[in-house]
Amino acid sequence: MLKRQQGVRSNERTIVKDYRYPEQDMRFVLDELVGIERLAALPGQEELSAELVYAVLEEAGRFANEVLAPLNEAGDRHGATLADGEVTTAPGFREAYRQFADAGWVGMSVDSEVGGQGLPNVLGTAVSEIWQSANLAFSLNPLLSQGAIEALHHHASAELQQRYLLPLVSGQWTGTMNLTEPDAGSDLAAIKARAVPKDDHYLITGQKIFITWGEHDCTDNIVHLVLARLPDAPPGVKGISLFVVPKFLPDEADNYCIRNDLRAVALEHKLGIHGSPTCVMSYGDNGGAVGYLVGEPHQGIICMFTMMNHARQGVGLQGLGIAERAYQQAMAYAAERVQGVGADRKTRVSINQHADVQRMLLTMKAATEAMRALALTASAEVDFSRSGQLAAEHQARTSLLTPIVKGWITELAQEVTYLGVQVHGGMGFIEETGAAQHYRDARILTIYEGTTGIQALDLVGRKCQSDGGQALRALHLEMQEDVAVIRDRYPRLAAEADSFAAALQVAQQARDWVLNNSADNAAAVQAGSVAFMMLQGYVTGGWLLLKSAACALEAADAERLDTGFAEQKVQTACFFNQQLLPRVFGLWPSIEKGYASLAALAATQFPA
């Protein structure tokens, strides 16, 4: 067992790189905001209890602290290397993956009918936050497997499930998603990879780029899910099909030892997540890689949509994970670093006694707790959408929140990791300190799995205009009702409830503006969509923290919760409300009035 306190010496200062899972806040969100008893009431969750949830979190926390977090720096420093088409991962990654898989973590939230443990999605999400905090590059691997599991589970034939799904769920193999090509990034309609039928399978040819964990040495086989076009495919997204293309095919004795015609031809040299091999994959250089159709022909995009909520919420969660890690490190550094004098103008103090450093640290804390409240409640919506009378409402809420989870959390995570560097001062710019790694690692999160711009278009388009604003209106109504109750019931929160209500009103105005302009003024809506998404994100975060404060007061009153922690939740809600939420007043004018100047300047700057 490794020692719990991981530190290195640099410039005669100990840098704390330890990670501990946020036990108290995670339990609070699951207990009070989501409600473990609500989860236990779901079909198949009869055995769920607070004790079980706590035990799972504790074990994940231990594994993250002892195994994954200590490898984070090595992953960054060594990266992965490619030689003769084989990728070697950073020292320790292979062994850690084996332990991770053997402990059953990959399939913990997968249906038991396909070999998973069938625990609630929200618990899997909480555990995944722990992985992402400990080691973002490592944790992308199981995240990708889970995406592949979801696609195969919903769309693959029984035979394909038997062959490829079960070893993914057990973690024996890993999965990847092969969408992007050099000319097809955000625009999947441009995909050119081809699939030609032959006997019981297809022969796949083409190049895919940015394939996360596309090749590695952690498992014996890798299951690639590949988007490609059949010979008779219509153009555009309606002509794309999904194939499962394993690295190794079975021989007649069903040993997976026949190398398929696919290989990693290059690794990208990236800004961050160096521990995660990002591959250029080439399919069919020697005639065609053997693949099997998943779902119906030309329905590949629909299969991808199945896993999109999961994958996008997963990346949002990475934003939360890296924010928590950056926050922990900045807190530890600021407590230890002595610089300047205190209020007596004489005694030298640690920098966490300076008001501006406190502002930075508390911004990190409040933002991270808002992210967690959002990420976990949104992922619980997935659980609640699977059964019951309100399944459709929960499904609509899931869809609505997904672009906010992905877009808002990952953007806010940039600020948190930025502040993490800033708190360190000059040491933040020195790589050994580790703050810069979080900053670099975080940078991909607003890009992959749909850029922030793509999330924002999803929010204003498919999630808002498509249903006439129904889902967003329902969310705003719920906020309004909550705030009214809070104002009445908790005098301490009355002033905060009022200032939140002013921000909510802006969010409602913005919603109506988007709906009213969607037909005649679509370009203005698009131009303002990122600001709109951020605005809705801040209001949603503010609402959940205000609700957290109320829940905390109630739970403390009922002696279910430590009063000190409850007090802290109240203060954090107030801080978010006063320091971060007012940003909506800066965003709204740019949405409402920002397009005229943009259009005028764009006309001269970007001639078609």
Added chain:
Amino acid sequence: MLKRQQGVRSNERTIVKDYRYPEQDMRFVLDELVGIERLAALPGQEELSAELVYAVLEEAGRFANEVLAPLNEAGDRHGATLADGEVTTAPGFREAYRQFADAGWVGMSVDSEVGGQGLPNVLGTAVSEIWQSANLAFSLNPLLSQGAIEALHHHASAELQQRYLLPLVSGQWTGTMNLTEPDAGSDLAAIKARAVPKDDHYLITGQKIFITWGEHDCTDNIVHLVLARLPDAPPGVKGISLFVVPKFLPDEADNYCIRNDLRAVALEHKLGIHGSPTCVMSYGDNGGAVGYLVGEPHQGIICMFTMMNHARQGVGLQGLGIAERAYQQAMAYAAERVQGVGADRKTRVSINQHADVQRMLLTMKAATEAMRALALTASAEVDFSRSGQLAAEHQARTSLLTPIVKGWITELAQEVTYLGVQVHGGMGFIEETGAAQHYRDARILTIYEGTTGIQALDLVGRKCQSDGGQALRALHLEMQEDVAVIRDRYPRLAAEADSFAAALQVAQQARDWVLNNSADNAAAVQAGSVAFMMLQGYVTGGWLLLKSAACALEAADAERLDTGFAEQKVQTACFFNQQLLPRVFGLWPSIEKGYASLAALAATQFPA
């Protein structure tokens, strides 16, 4: 001669890494906003003319394009290496420095009485923007030399000036600033380095960290300016003295060949500016490095203050430089990268046709032009403060604007380089593309030469409370008068003038709040100081762009300016006004009402 279009092939796409100096906007700011005839009216500037200014810019632009910009990537990739106390810089740097020095660029704005060319400070600033854009890591070297030149010029004896200032001005040697120690960063009072008198000199001992260009192979000698304490020194900042400590001392024949007792013992492994060697310097390991006192004993901090305006404005300028470079690269990429379809929903278009990409690119453009307007007008204040009846007012304006130039520009530069990566999508995360280097390089700018928090404290304290708000009130009054004139004279800008006036009112409220709370509520002022600085920065940027729009219309009317360019200045001002300026409405509530929750939460999170 190198070819003008520098590009590398990656993933079958050309990545443009060329840099061209922003000729039109620079000329405009110097001609119309600063006024070359005003500069030519200054003592000693009688020969200055637009032609001369244009010729200097053109030559700098050519040198940057052909020599410095092509080395930017090599500097990042190779960095500098240390062996046996000697630093080897990245391939090409040494030769480029020789060309740079030989062309006389180091001393272009230095007084002719000490060997400089005596050109105005503002022209040196414009040229320095060009260097910083082309190669930030390289350009730190002459920036540091200029700081050393300023300190020696104002405080050193005639003999020291003869020995050490002249070779710095010519670029034959370079200079450094040695302030920081492991326990003395923002807090210089904690400096421990010692200086003991011996004969005509002092023996210096101690360790200094984060010494930019502290050791290198570009010149034969390096002139270190070192802060240290004399044996009888009082504690705190009032006991620090400044010494000049050359790497090589003269022998009896005045050949600088005797190695002084100082050396680089380590190079930092940094997030960015890899081409710039950041050294841990050790003085006096063998008895003491020979140094000479600059100015009076215990007055080192005052000597440092002399060069602080220059150095801090210089770092603000680096923010502008890197923003311009990131903007140019993003513009080139977005024009070339085809993805998605246009308004006809059929034709594939380059991504600069998408509204959200346009928003990002125009945000980069408007922010960069606001930075340039501020950086150049602020640096012209230095010229105007050197003589004339209004010298004191110009000096006060210089002091006031300096923390805004450093703090606001470098923070905004983070957003611009962030958007530069975002515009590139997945390619932005790949190092070969170059967008990530700008993002990494920029990250130091809010830290060194006083963090953003230090700038903000300087603004609310020394620049605002100390004079009872006089300088800031004068600035706001000037804005108010300008806006009134603009509203009357330019109907096209009337609506913009009104919306600017609303933002200005907030800036005035914030100013009065800071002044009213400085005595009884100092912690609240400190906690809100960064938001205050950002708020004043946005208003100052908005004012200067609105003024630019008015100047452009006037100049176009008088046929001094291309009408297309004037139109673009008007649109850019409107864009900034509508898209960036409203942020003040988000900042102000956090200043006015944000402290209560911060104090409450800090009390539980950061026990003293």
